Amino acid sequence: MTGLRYVYAVCRPFDAALQSQLTGVAGAPPKLLHHRGLIAVVSTVPERDFAEEPLRAHLEDLDWLTATARAHQGVIDALTTVTTPLPLRLGTVFRDDSGVRMMLEAREGDFLRTLDRLTGRVEWGVKVYAESAAAESAESVESGETAQGPDAENGWVAGKAMSGRDYLRRRSQSVKERESGLRKAEDFADRLHERLASHAEDSRLHAPQSAQLSGASGRNVLNAAYLVPRAQSEEFVEIVDRTKGEMPGIRVELTGPWAAYSFAGEKP
Amino acid sequence: MTSPSRLPEPYGHDGGANLADILERVLDKGVVIAGDIRINLLDIELLTIKLRLIVASVDKAKEMGIDWWEDDPALSSGARRKELARENAELRERLAALETGRAQEESP
Numbered sequence: 001m002t003g004l005r006y007v008y009a010v011c012r013p014f015d016a017a018l019q020s021q022l023t024g025v026a027g028a029p030p031k032l033l034h035h036r037g038l039i040a041v042v043s044t045v046p047e048r049d050f051a052e053e054p055l056r057a058h059l060e061d062l063d064w065l066t067a068t069a070r071a072h073q074g075v076i077d078a079l080t081t082v083t084t085p086l087p088l089r090l091g092t093v094f095r096d097d098s099g100v101r102m103m104l105e106a107r108e109g110d111f112l113r114t115l116d117r118l119t120g121r122v123e124w125g126v127k128v129y130a131e132s133a134a135a136e137s138a139e140s141v142e143s144g145e146t147a148q149g150p151d152a153e154n155g156w157v158a159g160k161a162m163s164g165r166d167y168l169r170r171r172s173q174s175v176k177e178r179e180s181g182l183r184k185a186e187d188f189a190d191r192l193h194e195r196l197a198s199h200a201e202d203s204r205l206h207a208p209q210s211a212q213l214s215g216a217s218g219r220n221v222l223n224a225a226y227l228v229p230r231a232q233s234e235e236f237v238e239i240v241d242r243t244k245g246e247m248p249g250i251r252v253e254l255t256g257p258w259a260a261y262s263f264a265g266e267k268p
Numbered sequence: 269m270t271s272p273s274r275l276p277e278p279y280g281h282d283g284g285a286n287l288a289d290i291l292e293r294v295l296d297k298g299v300v301i302a303g304d305i306r307i308n309l310l311d312i313e314l315l316t317i318k319l320r321l322i323v324a325s326v327d328k329a330k331e332m333g334i335d336w337w338e339d340d341p342a343l344s345s346g347a348r349r350k351e352l353a354r355e356n357a358e359l360r361e362r363l364a365a366l367e368t369g370r371a372q373e374e375s376p
Contacts, residue, residue: 004305007301007303010299050305051305052305055305065291065295066287066291069287069290069291069294069295070290072294073290073293073294076294086299087293087294087297087298087299088298088299088300088301089294089295089296089297089298089299089300089301090294090295090298091303092301092303093303093305094303094304094305095304095305099303099304102304103301103303103304107301114299125289206292209288209289209292214286214287214288214289215286215288216286255286255289258293261293261294261297261298262293262297264297264298264299265297265298265299265300
């Protein structure tokens with residue numbers, strides 16, 4: 001079986017050892033490929049999965065993609081604990097080590113500049129969700145209407161339920177509440193973003209995530225990434241923690257520390 | 269002084285990490301380098317875009333001024349942009365239709 005080289009990240013040389021149990025994409029342990037003042041973190045992947053055609057097919061397969069993305073992230077995560085990696089995008093594959101070396105040489109200046117910018121920094125992800133009690137009570141109004149037994153399909157007509165007019169009024173009320181809850185959450189998110197950005201070296205706003213993919217409850221109104229020096233991370237995290245529970249109906253979520261994925265590209 | 273070595277415990281990492289977060293970063297952020305196996309970068313971009321359409325509530329993204337498909341250097345060629353915009357619009361329509369359908373299912 002022939003092997004290709006999968007590249008996870010580029011780093012400056014570091015002394016610490018990677019976890020001995022660490023496996024990368026396709027199960028092979030990652031190794032360090034030194035070239036001049038840089039190292040590429042690579043592992044061997046089978047050609048039958050990572051050559052152009054099979055890889056393209058795999059990218060359409062969400063299960064495969066999930067496992068591969070997690071393995072990729074696992075290696076980047078391990079690197080983040082010992083150095084500052086410059087994470088590459090998933091699916092960067094070379095025929096052999098010399099291809100990787102050529103790439104390192106061609107991009108040397110970029111890599112060194114970006115690594116200088118990122119060294120000692122990590123990325124924190126902060127998301128704000130509008131959980132809005134109004135949204136929930138609206139749902140319970142609706143489900144209350146339908147949960148009345150045999151007549152449930154006829155909704156409010158059944159039994160002692162309220163009149164149609166009342167029903168509509170309550171519905172429109174709850175829609176209004178939901179909207180105002182959303183607006184409040186957005187204002188909160190704006191203020192939080194401003195505060196966090198002032199405690200970070202850089203920030204990026206990402207597109208909000210849909211609940212269908214993330215499985216998170218509530219509506220995602222802020223999905224941001226912040227570049228924070230390691231030494232100030234504790235403080236940053238405390239700021240985020242303090243906002244939790246600050247406002248009813250709003251949930252703040254923190255993820256990280258990540259490698260500086262969102263800041264690894266050229267500055268916009 | 270806080271000691272720089274004391275990083276807070278990772279939040280939401282390892283097995284429990286949100287897949288959407290991982291895909292968002294691993295597929296869509298990070299440095300793009302053309303390997304010498306030509307996994308056509310464009311394909312990855314397109315896939316990323318499709319996923320992003322699922323990940324993102326697109327309207328909200330536009331409201332917040334996120335127009336990554338317009339300024340991503342890997343997507344900057346005019347023709348490609350147009351094609352993407354068309355695909356984007358089409359997918360958005362389908363998404364809206366799906367959401368409407370779902371909303372109707374959920375409410376009595």
